[in-house]
Structure formats: structure tokens, C-alpha cells
Amino acid sequence: MKTTEIFKYKQVFSYEVFPPKKSSNVSTIYKTIEELKKLAPDSISVTYGALGAKNNEETFKIASAIKSYGIESITHLPCIGLTKEDVLEKLEELKKLRIENILALRGDLPEGDYKKGDFTYASDLIRFIKENGNFNIIAACYPEGHIDCKNIVEDVKNLKIKVDAGASQLMTQLFLDNNVFYNFKEKCELADINVPIEAGIMPVVNKKQIEKMTSLCGVKLPKKFIKIMERYEHNPVAMRDAGIAYAIDQIVDLIAQGVDGIHLYTMNNSYIARKVHEAVANLLLEKKAS
Template sequence: MSIQDLFKEKTVLSYEVFPPKKQAKNPSSIYKTLDVLKDLNPDAISVTYGALGAKNNTETFKIAKTIKDYGVESIVHLPGIELTKADVLEKLDQLKALNLHNILALRGDLPEGDFTPGDFRYASDLISFIKENGDFNITAACYPEGHVDSPNIVEDIKNLRIKVESGVDHLITQLFLNNDHFYRFRERCALAGINVPIEAGIMPVTNKRQIEKMTSLCGVELPEKFIKVMNRYEDDPIAMRDAGIAYAIDQIVDLVTQGVDGIHLYTMNNPYIAKRIFEATHNLIDHRAKVIANKNLPKVAQI
């Protein structure tokens, strides 16, 4: 069953990992992370390009193949900003050979300094090209608070509709810390005729400096409640970790209760945090699938 079909039957749960940096002390640790994640009932695990650059896919594809071999669907991130059409065709052939059928098609972050742009100015250009050259399930990114490069939320939704109409099967949001932004975004999508499933991207926050840097780059609001959590526990790493986990759990409970299509957990390659969140939320996430299964059971004749 394809990922997009799963949305009809359950609240989808997926995780994100990234390839270790070249200078990582223990680059094989990613596989220890995957050993834990595969047992946390994932419908899919996505693999980013990390810090390796848009043209370096060796580790990304290798990790994605390992995930597939575990019996879990893998989603390969593919940023197009520096890629030519020939580059993408080569990568599509590699993915086909590895039996990998899910791609998260992205524009990609603009590199610092001078760089040679490829053939894909926007993610929609890359998506159209992939659809024309292979039978892939295509995921795309979306931004509940608007993309930092968009002049306003209206233009961002217009551009998202163009992206979806280019061939997107489902969407994953950028992280957000205020669920109200997600609900307003979901309403705007419905009004704009964007009707593909939308997974909510949740990032458990365990480091104040890291999240402040990330949210400033992405234009994400830091809610007052969240700021109070960071300020109270920033000098106690264990307490900050536990508070970040609790905050993410609260977000997920609220989202699932409000009928979110799926949850995409940005694990930051930390299996402990992912496991804690799974243990606290998996019964809730599984509830919809159980309800649908019960509806489909044959009725027993009453005597």
C-alpha cells in the first residue's frame, strides 16, 4: 500500500533522520537510531541530505535503502537548487534500482556565497520533472506560518497550490510551535482547493540556543508558553529535554484530537526522544485505524 493510501485508513506517523556529518565521531550511530525507530510503528522514515550538499546523495540513498530493507517505507529528500535535469535523471535511475519510490521534492536552501544554479528554480519545477520521468510518490514541504521568502501568506498559499498541482501526493509542514497556525493554514488550504493530506511536522525542542536559531531562520513564532518553558529550564539539560518532550506531546495530542492527517516527527537522530513521544501518543494515533477497522468488520447476525 502506498503512503498516500494510508491516509484514508489511519493517522499516519513518520519520522525524519539525517545522515551524520562527515566529521561525526560515530557515523554508524544513525543505524542504531534506525534500529529503535523501526520498532516505533512508523509508516515511513524520511532521510534528509543533512550537511552533505545537494549533489552528494551517497549516504542518503544508503540509509533510505536500509529503512526499506527493514520493511518500512523510506522518503528520500531531493533538493533541486543545484541540480541539472541530467543530475535528477541519474538520481531517479538510482532510486528505481534501489526500489525506492518516495521522494520529498524541495527547492533546497540557497547556498551561502557563489554557487551554480541548476535547472530547477522552484520545487514545482522539480516536481513536474519527476512526474514526467518516473512513477514516484511525491511529498512536498509547506509552511503554516508562510515561507520566509514569500511576501505574505496569500502568495504563499497560491504558490503552494501551484506546487501541489504539479504532482504532489502529500505535504509535510515545517515545524511550528503554536497549533493555531496549523489550523488556520489547513483552513486556507481547503479554501484554495488544496486537498492532499497534510502531515504536521513536530520538532521536540531540547536546546534553547538551537531552537532560537532555527526559528529565526524559518520565521517561526515562539509562543509565550514555550518561551517560559525555555527560560525556566535552559540551565538544566535534563529538565529542558523533558520539558521539550512534554511540549511536543501536548502538541500531538491536540493535533490528533483535531483530526490531523498525520504526524511527522523531526527526531534530530535522537531515538530516546522519539521513543518517549511514541510511548505517550501511540494509542491515540492508532485510534482512528481501530475505528475504521471495526466499521469494516462483518456484522454478526442477531439471534
């Protein structure tokens, strides 16, 4: 099933997982998925590292396993370093696995020299997938602007190119201030971007985690969140619970404001996902089919 269809009937709630870096730990991801299955997610996405990361070969296997559990799966596909022949091979494999949903990305640019491949931007990959298969194509978006883009206006223009190229659904990078998301939504509407947008939420459970995310993605920290970190950073359990509570507050507000969906970055932690689900499951709205 193409996940974009689900938005017609309800506010969507989905999760993201990633293949463990060590092959010896692969079994742990299946235990996580079994726990997530109990939460009845609308879909689960599986990340895929750029430029031949060692755990990439597990991405499609995990996505296929998710399908076997009766859950719609989304596989990430970054284009940096890939040729058109590479992508065609991957599309053929996904067809055989009956995986219909692809999150098409550029991928993080590595330092130094690297194989360029045939695709410069995510929009190039989206257009190529659209021309070579009947997939539901999802694109990433950045409420605070992509770190490589000079401003949010330019970034929204680039997002419009992705949608026009064939993206029928969007997922945001994590953000910690809902007003940033609402302002971004307004800019999307002005740019005539009219596809469902899932808000990406990551419960931040330790200081190191958010410091890494801010350096990689440029996510801004609200004063309220900084105070939480300062108060609880030396108490791991309290920081975990405070991070979950902060994410729940974000999600409750987003649901009340009619967000299309929530995409929870689980960091492969089913405990966090379960706590969030317990708090918000009854708030998600069913929509009447027209």
C-alpha cells in the same frame, strides 16, 4: 509502497532522520533506525543537503536500509544546483533501490555565487519527477509562510502550484502553536488543496536548537514556550523533558482534531522519539476502508 496510500486507513505517524555530518559517525544512524523500527513507524524520511553536501551520498543508502527493515522510506531531494541530467540519474538510482517516495524541495539558497542548475522552484522539480517516473511526490509546506515569501496568502498560492504539478502529500515545517496550523489548513481548503497534510513537530530540547530554527525558518515562539525556555534553559534534563512534554501536548491536540498525520523531527534522537511514541501511540485513529 507509496506513503500517500497509508492516509486512507489511519492517522499517519512518521519520523525524520539525517545522515551524520562526519562519515566516521555513519554507523550511529543505523542504530537510531533500529530503535525507531521498534516504534512501528509508517515511514521514515532521510534528509539530503543541497549543493553537494558531503553527507549526501549516504542519503539513498540510509533510505534503502530503512526499506530493508520493512519500513517505507522517503528520500529528500533538493533541486538547487541540479541539472535535469543529475535528477534523471538520481531517479534511476531510486528506481533500482525500489524507493517510491520523494520529498521534492528547492533547498536552502547558499550565500554568494553558486551553480544555478535547471530548477528554480520545488514545483519545477515536482513537475519533472512526475513526467519521468512513477513516484509518490511529497512537498514541503509552511504554516507560518516560507521565510522568502512576502505573506502566507502568496505562499499558499505557491503550494497550490506544487500540488497541481504533482505533489500528492504534504509535510509541514515545524511549528509551536497549533492554531497556526489550523489557520493554515483553512487557507489550504479555500485554495482547493485536498491532499493529506502531515504536521511537522520537533521536540525542542535546548535553547540553542530553537534559536537556530527561528533564524533559519522564521518560526514564531508562543509565550507559553518562551516561559518554558526561560525557566529550564540552564537545566538540560529539565529542558529536555519540558520540550518533550510540550511536543506531546501539541500532538495530542492535533490527533484529537483529526490531523492527517504527524511527522516527528527526531534530530536522530531515538530516546525523544520513544518518549513521544509512548505517550501518543494509543491515540492514533484507524480509519475504516471505504
